[in-house]
Amino acid sequence: MFNEREHERFISPIELQRREYRRMKTVRSVLISCASFLVFSFLIWWILSRSEGWELVRKMYFDPKHLVASAPQVFKGILVNLKILGAALVGTAVLSTLLAITRTTKSAALFPLRLVSLLYTSIFRGLPMIVVLYLIGFGIPGLNIFGRIDKNLIGGICITLVYSAYVAEVLRAGIEAIHPSQRAAARSLGLSHTQTLRIVILPQAIRKVVPALMNDFVAMQKDVGLVSVVGAVDAVRQAGIYTAKTFNYSSYVFAGLMFICMSLPFVLLTDWYAAKVRRREQMEGAV
Amino acid sequence: MNPGAPVLQLAGIRKSFGPNQVLRGIDLTVHEHEVVAVIGASGSGKSTLMRAINLLERVDDGQIFLSGQDISDPRVKEDLVRAQIGVVFQHYNLFPHMTVLNNVTLASRVVRKLSREEAEARGMELLTRIGIAEKAKKYPDQLSGGQQQRVAIVRAILSDPILLLLDEITSALDPQLVGEVLDLVMELKLAGKTILMATHEMEFARRAADRVIFLHEGRIAEDGPPAQVLGNPQQQVTRDFLSRLYNFS
Ligand SMILES: Nc1ncnc2c1ncn2[C@@H]1O[C@H](COP(=O)(O)OP(=O)(O)O)[C@@H](O)[C@H]1O
Ligand SMILES: [Mg+2]
Numbered sequence: 346m347f348n349e350r351e352h353e354r355f356i357s358p359i360e361l362q363r364r365e366y367r368r369m370k371t372v373r374s375v376l377i378s379c380a381s382f383l384v385f386s387f388l389i390w391w392i393l394s395r396s397e398g399w400e401l402v403r404k405m406y407f408d409p410k411h412l413v414a415s416a417p418q419v420f421k422g423i424l425v426n427l428k429i430l431g432a433a434l435v436g437t438a439v440l441s442t443l444l445a446i447t448r449t450t451k452s453a454a455l456f457p458l459r460l461v462s463l464l465y466t467s468i469f470r471g472l473p474m475i476v477v478l479y480l481i482g483f484g485i486p487g488l489n490i491f492g493r494i495d496k497n498l499i500g501g502i503c504i505t506l507v508y509s510a511y512v513a514e515v516l517r518a519g520i521e522a523i524h525p526s527q528r529a530a531a532r533s534l535g536l537s538h539t540q541t542l543r544i545v546i547l548p549q550a551i552r553k554v555v556p557a558l559m560n561d562f563v564a565m566q567k568d569v570g571l572v573s574v575v576g577a578v579d580a581v582r583q584a585g586i587y588t589a590k591t592f593n594y595s596s597y598v599f600a601g602l603m604f605i606c607m608s609l610p611f612v613l614l615t616d617w618y619a620a621k622v623r624r625r626e627q628m629e630g631a632v
Numbered sequence: 633m634n635p636g637a638p639v640l641q642l643a644g645i646r647k648s649f650g651p652n653q654v655l656r657g658i659d660l661t662v663h664e665h666e667v668v669a670v671i672g673a674s675g676s677g678k679s680t681l682m683r684a685i686n687l688l689e690r691v692d693d694g695q696i697f698l699s700g701q702d703i704s705d706p707r708v709k710e711d712l713v714r715a716q717i718g719v720v721f722q723h724y725n726l727f728p729h730m731t732v733l734n735n736v737t738l739a740s741r742v743v744r745k746l747s748r749e750e751a752e753a754r755g756m757e758l759l760t761r762i763g764i765a766e767k768a769k770k771y772p773d774q775l776s777g778g779q780q781q782r783v784a785i786v787r788a789i790l791s792d793p794i795l796l797l798l799d800e801i802t803s804a805l806d807p808q809l810v811g812e813v814l815d816l817v818m819e820l821k822l823a824g825k826t827i828l829m830a831t832h833e834m835e836f837a838r839r840a841a842d843r844v845i846f847l848h849e850g851r852i853a854e855d856g857p858p859a860q861v862l863g864n865p866q867q868q869v870t871r872d873f874l875s876r877l878y879n880f881s
Contacts, residue, residue, distance in 0.1 A: 424812050425730060526721060526723060526725045527725060527727065528682075529688055529725065530719075530721065530725035530727070531727075532688060532711075532714060533714055533717070533719040534714070534715070534738060534787070535711050535712070535714045535715025535716075535739055535743040535791075536711070536737035536738075536739070536742060537711050540742055540743075545727055547726065548729050549729050551728075552729060594769060625845075
């Protein structure tokens with residue numbers, strides 16, 4: 346404690362030199378990367394603007410007039426995407442947890458359940474999203490047992506079915522990474538099997554796989570853009586409607602921008618969290 | 633100390649892992665307020681015995697009685713039995729995602745359904761007694777090994793179990809941290825707790841135990857007061873075990 350204070354007060358000339366040198370190096374790297382960014386951007390612009398079709402492409406995709414004109418409609422669509430995303434998120438959380446828990450059971454009596462969830466995760470991780478959307482989106486209403494089903498709901502169900510398979514595998518890896526002694530400790534205190542899972546195992550398991558879960562969430566945000574296939578009037582569909590009227594594709598660019606805006610906070614959050622975990626692990630390694 | 637009523641009775645306990653017969657008929661009675669030390673080579677089945685008593689491991693044969701009730705009967709509610717037995721493990725096994733206070737009060741809150749206030753009042757009282765009340769809001773990895781193990785002991789005794797199982801609770805600790813943990817066990821003994829403990833600390837077994845049993849090839853090879861088992865063993869295998877142990881240290 347006392348020593349640290351001493352160090353703060355007195356810094357040797359050698360250390361001052363070192364700090365000065367490091368600062369100079371930092372400044373130099375920043376300047377270099379800024380310069381290369383500018384050069385690179387200029388090059389791209391130069392190539393594009395000299396290409397023959399550029400004028401046409403700019404008009405078709407980046408026309409400010411159309412970007413603005415399509416905005417209200419596409420924005421209304423993105424709200425539909427958000428709604429579906431929210432529902433799918435809740436659905437996925439529930440279904441994937443159930444799948445992961447079933448897959449990590451050990452008892453012989455539960456073998457059929459284990460088999461079912463193994464089949465489920467294997468099948469739905471192999472099926473392309475678009476195939477699931479076509480099969481479920483048109484197959485289930487075709488059965489005609491539930492009456493008319495809301496298109497948004499069907500989209501949400503498809504997303505849930507596919508993503509639960511991925512998230513279940515991530516969670517299972519997390520659960521299996523928890524040492525069995527944690528379970529023994531919980532059970533020895535008198536906690537039931539379910540209490541042990543809920544209070545001791547799952548919270549630790551989820552913590553271990555947060556970065557992977559966040560990645561899946563970002564992927565899910567983007568795949569929500571596919572629900573227009575089953576007829577949901579989302580941002581992509583709205584952009585399509587606009588294009589059909591005006592023969593201009595700027596509405597799709599706007600929709601793309603909206604999707605990026607939607608996922609950007611989580612992409613940044615994921616990176617930040619991953620870096621934080623890495624730092625903490627490195628610190629633990631050093632001790 | 634006068635032995636009270638039997639708290640734990642084992643009759644013909646057998647347990648194998650595949651072809652490996654770990655316990656080959658264990659008979660043992662532990663009375664109220666008694667401290668029994670289990671010694672034996674590594675791999676002799678001390679931990680298996682503890683886990684069997686706590687129903688974490690199902691025995692192949694034999695009966696286990698806790699306060700006269702046959703807890704090896706499959707109709708018995710295992711969670712209720714475990715709630716009456718406190719266990720402390722070699723590697724503490726605290727829950728790393730919970731604060732120290734939440735670790736020690738978990739069973740009271742979730743199993744015994746005490747209110748959080750009640751459980752925490754009791755938890756703080758015991759944490760204060762072992763001198764780490766100021767760490768109550770910290771996480772286990774911010775504590776030394778000795779402190780973590782003492783917290784694990786508090787966690788095990790908070791709901792007043794009728795039997796305490798201590799499984800080599802000092803063997804993962806740095807030597808200079810062993811003392812503080814053993815002192816706490818000594819306090820529990822003086823408070824009249826009933827304890828079955830596996831240990832490699834012969835000096836501590838001599839001081840704290842009322843009886844020492846030596847586990848060898850799946851059976852109790854020797855059973856008696858510490859002075860006899862550790863000082864003047866009747867069996868050749870016990871003498872061999874002890875002399876190997878003392879040659880190492
Ligand atoms: N879950 C298990 N599966 C298979 N073998 C085990 C298991 N637990 C313990 N054993 C074996 O049982 C024997 C006794 O182990 P253990 O009870 O841990 O001994 P101790 O605690 O005296 O060192 C060892 O040979 C060990 O390999
Ligand atoms: Mg052991």
